Amino acid sequence: MNWLRLENLEAADPIVIKDSDGRVAEVQVPCVSTLGAVPACCLGVAMKRRDKRVIKIRDRRLEPAPTWLHIKVQRWVCPNCGRIKNEAIDHIHPDHRITQRLFEDLTFAAVKRPFEDAANLNAVEVTLVKRVFDAVAEEKLSDYRFVAPRVLGVDEKWLRKRPRWVAYDVENGFALELLQGRDEPTVRSLLNQVDNPFDVEVFCQDMHWPYAHLAQEFFPDATVVIDKFHVVKMANEAMDEVRKAVQKKLQGDVVLRVSNRRRLFLRRWEDLSREGQDVLAELLALDDRLKLGYTWKEKFFDIFELPTRRDAEQAWMRWLMDMPSSIKSFFNAIRWNMKTWGPLIFNYFDHRYTSGKVENFNGLLDRMNLMGYGYTFPQLRAKALLKYGNLIPKADLRMFMQEHDGALAALLGPDLDERAMLEDRVEGTGWYTLGSGIPMAQWVADLEARSF
Numbered sequence: 362m363n364w365l366r367l368e369n370l371e372a373a374d375p376i377v378i379k380d381s382d383g384r385v386a387e388v389q390v391p392c393v394s395t396l397g398a399v400p401a402c403c404l405g406v407a408m409k410r411r412d413k414r415v416i417k418i419r420d421r422r423l424e425p426a427p428t429w430l431h432i433k434v435q436r437w438v439c440p441n442c443g444r445i446k447n448e449a450i451d452h453i454h455p456d457h458r459i460t461q462r463l464f465e466d467l468t469f470a471a472v473k474r475p476f477e478d479a480a481n482l483n484a485v486e487v488t489l490v491k492r493v494f495d496a497v498a499e500e501k502l503s504d505y506r507f508v509a510p511r512v513l514g515v516d517e518k519w520l521r522k523r524p525r526w527v528a529y530d531v532e533n534g535f536a537l538e539l540l541q542g543r544d545e546p547t548v549r550s551l552l553n554q555v556d557n558p559f560d561v562e563v564f565c566q567d568m569h570w571p572y573a574h575l576a577q578e579f580f581p582d583a584t585v586v587i588d589k590f591h592v593v594k595m596a597n598e599a600m601d602e603v604r605k606a607v608q609k610k611l612q613g614d615v616v617l618r619v620s621n622r623r624r625l626f627l628r629r630w631e632d633l634s635r636e637g638q639d640v641l642a643e644l645l646a647l648d649d650r651l652k653l654g655y656t657w658k659e660k661f662f663d664i665f666e667l668p669t670r671r672d673a674e675q676a677w678m679r680w681l682m683d684m685p686s687s688i689k690s691f692f693n694a695i696r697w698n699m700k701t702w703g704p705l706i707f708n709y710f711d712h713r714y715t716s717g718k719v720e721n722f723n724g725l726l727d728r729m730n731l732m733g734y735g736y737t738f739p740q741l742r743a744k745a746l747l748k749y750g751n752l753i754p755k756a757d758l759r760m761f762m763q764e765h766d767g768a769l770a771a772l773l774g775p776d777l778d779e780r781a782m783l784e785d786r787v788e789g790t791g792w793y794t795l796g797s798g799i800p801m802a803q804w805v806a807d808l809e810a811r812s813f
């Protein structure tokens with residue numbers, strides 16, 4: 362083997378091309394194949410030599426500049442049917458005009474580093490990194506599935522002003538799946554793939570109406586808990602409506618004073634500094650509805666800090682009964698949702714799970730776009746899963762199962778016959794890539810450090 366370290370390719374000395382400033386712009390490596398096999402066509406008829414031609418294939422960089430193999434290939438023609446084909450060359454990726462080893466380098470770098478860094482490191486264009494990454498993601502994740510956790514949460518996240526859908530392991534703060542949309546068929550088909558529905562003891566969801574029956578259908582044994590985060594958020598939304606209505610009636614420069622301080626109305630009283638409390642008290646004194654709205658907002662938050670379900674249910678009834686008529690209409694959404702989802706909302710007091718841990722996600726993903734990562738949504742999902750997901754590819758799943766005797770059955774639920782499954786999978790139909798999900802804290806830290 363020669364210095365190029367590619368078997369069956371004979372390389373001449375590299376030609377270094379420099380730009381007008383004397384910097385290396387490109388490296389060309391003239392090569393020929395030494396395989397020399399005569400291909401056959403038409404029931405074994407040997408093909409005849411035709412002309413030669415140079416094909417350009419991108420390879421691992423020699424200098425910090427794009428490096429191309431200029432491979433002189435023999436062209437062959439069939440004396441029978443006239444078909445022309447190139448001599449077969451080893452080491453070239455079948456779908457990209459790059460060597461197999463460069464493909465592997467790029468795959469590794471694209472998962473490990475920001476695309477821009479991966480491109481610079483390998484002296485290729487970002488578009489090539491993305492193309493390789495997309496191909497790898499497609500191959501490795503086309504059949505990705507997660508193991509359902511004890512506490513499964515589902516939630517909408519906003520990214521680029523569009524609602525996305527996230528399934529997560531609430532107890533451990535892992536995102537298990539991110540969907541591009543939140544429409545019911547998409548969500549349904551995802552939940553349909555869960556192999557161990559009976560392991561889900563608690564199902565956390567928001568109050569999105571189309572999902573009302575999903576839990577019952579897919580996780581009949583689970584207790585449904587409406588995420589407290591979404592419940593208390595309604596009180597802030599009501600407060601904001603009160604503030605807007607009052608603001609319309611105000612005159613002069615107080616309008617601006619209220620509007621400038623609109624975020625203050627959404628804070629909890631005890632979280633404000635003395636200074637903040639003072640400013641807010643002055644603003645609330647401007648209009649009775651502001652004061653009442655704020656009080657009822659605070660009281661609503663308080664309900665969810667009570668020690669028992671019974672306390673909370675009683676406090677809720679008092680909240681409802683005592684509400685002054687002047688602010689009632691602003692709190693309609695709460696009244697309606699509490700009536701509709703009440704028992705599931707109060708389930709929080711028996712199973713205190715909330716998506717608080719993953720909530721900073723919303724803002725984070727938007728900030729990330731601004732910082733110029735430039736990932737598409739599918740790339741973002743695929744990269745996180747490939748980077749952190751501890752994927753067990755389908756090819757290895759059988760070995761994994763043999764090594765962890767019975768572990769997979771335990772993982773996938775006691776009702777599945779492991780042996781029947783093994784046979785089914787050996788036939789090649791049922792295997793899939795299994796993953797543990799994305800540790801949110803780690804992901805957030807990497808995103809903020811710009812190392813994702």
Ligand SMILES: [Zn+2]
Pocket residue numbers: 402403439440441442443444
């Ligand atoms: Zn032929």
